[in-house]
Amino acid sequence: MQRLLAGEARAAGRVISLIEDRRPERFAVLGALAGRVGRAERLGVTGPPGAGKSTLINAMTRALRAAGRTVGVVAVDPTSPYTGGALLGDRVRMGESGLDAGVFIRSMATRGALGGLARAAEEACDVLDAYGRDVVVIETVGVGQSEVDVARAADCTLVVLSPESGDQVQAMKAGLMEAADVFVVNKADREGADRMVAQVEEMLHLRARRGAWEPPVLRSVALKGEGVEAILEAVARHRRSEEERGGLAARRRGRLLARLRAAVEEIHREAIWADPGSALALEGAADRVASGGADLYGAAAGLFRSWLRRAAGLGGPPRGE
């Protein structure tokens, strides 16, 4: 932990691996971060595959570095350049070989349930926050509600589209619309950019306003660095707007409550299934349901009660302490 807090990239990488693998040691590590988390500005970036999210994050990172700010990126994206796209070299060079110690990039894989990944990604952001990054970016591919929700766990969420995103915007309309604090139509030098901007503006116009902040619809050509300054300005403007009306504090409080609830539920889940009695009872319950002798929820309620009796008798399971 001393090394993490002293800012060593390799130590941060190891800590994030513990978190990604959901290893029990993560409890102690995250415990040691208490009180050091909350300084970083968190930026969520999501949108359909092919919109150019990674290129845009690269361009924003360069601009932030030029302004003297350190950057951490957590990418939760099966199409992320880490796993074999055109930007692979660029990213690894920027992130891991230490050419610029002010940038740390970490890609996290979709292993198992997305719920677990969402928690792991947020904890990885905590690590980079404690590690002293000024800005922490969390990138997800906006292909489903769960994926979008991961990027919403930020102070400001960018939804990145391209002129070709029409179909996917239709599919994800509500989810993407609600997630966005700032819209970016990237690849704005391509045909159809005007139409996409108009489409987003019309969707914004149709929905009810949710507060004082009206999400702007910006254009960029991330490959050439065009439009990046305006995006960072909009993010800063959004932050000031949120701070003025107490929105940032409310947003962070809401996120903290949600994370606490999820952590309690995770501890519960582990406590139930770590009990050998539960695993045994589960098979018996499945037999009864399969034969029509019990219904799903009746059998589940029985499993719950028997676990509770055992756990109370044992004084409770030791997980998470």
Next chain:
Amino acid sequence: MQRLLAGEARAAGRVISLIEDRRPERFAVLGALAGRVGRAERLGVTGPPGAGKSTLINAMTRALRAAGRTVGVVAVDPTSPYTGGALLGDRVRMGESGLDAGVFIRSMATRGALGGLARAAEEACDVLDAYGRDVVVIETVGVGQSEVDVARAADCTLVVLSPESGDQVQAMKAGLMEAADVFVVNKADREGADRMVAQVEEMLHLRARRGAWEPPVLRSVALKGEGVEAILEAVARHRRSEEERGGLAARRRGRLLARLRAAVEEIHREAIWADPGSALALEGAADRVASGGADLYGAAAGLFRSWLRRAAGLGGPPRGE
């Protein structure tokens, strides 16, 4: 319940509404279905938006009806024709006005967390199964892992693509690949169909075989009904193959265990947060974490222990019984 089992569409619709809203009455309703579920053949249909899933399901439904089989459809899809596409009239006519009592179609909305929706969708399939449908189809838009997982909860899963699905297939590669028992390249009369078939076959070739069944890659033009018979034949062939090697029973057992686990966890979750003491303690814990006086998991473990003491003292919560 008598009416549900006697096959009244309106009664089935009301029961599914209870389930969709996660109302406590669902426990009793689902309990009454025990022993009547498991006869229907379950078919999952997923794939990117615009691939033509609904059109294909319509065409398959017509073919199944012509063969004298009754059909139930549960559509979990924000782009489903129910919510305003070209097929709206067709579907409502087929599904709800009773022109053909052998077809029941129900669209479920993405409200709140997808986890809850996944459970609700599977329970809706149980209702249609108990209601006597020969074939129950569950349709999801394959935009994210959670969405694809919903369609995997079936005896056989169709992944429907179109010649335009290239980008989305890239984005969802692993998830879609693992989900498919049968691939369908729909809109096969369009340019690019050969390329898409070749792409899927190459992906199939690259991955490790997971069993005796080799997913076929079929073509269809659902709007004209072309290729539908071959798809239904592949589904029947898959069923025989699964039955021969015990795969169907294993698959259903695995699903039952997963559903039981999820039901136990749902009962746990409701038990914790229905306790007024937990809500109170949550706010206090958030204060301590926000001020740096506690870490997330430490605070969560404390919440868990205090709930366990209360629950054990009270003899356990009454949910789900």
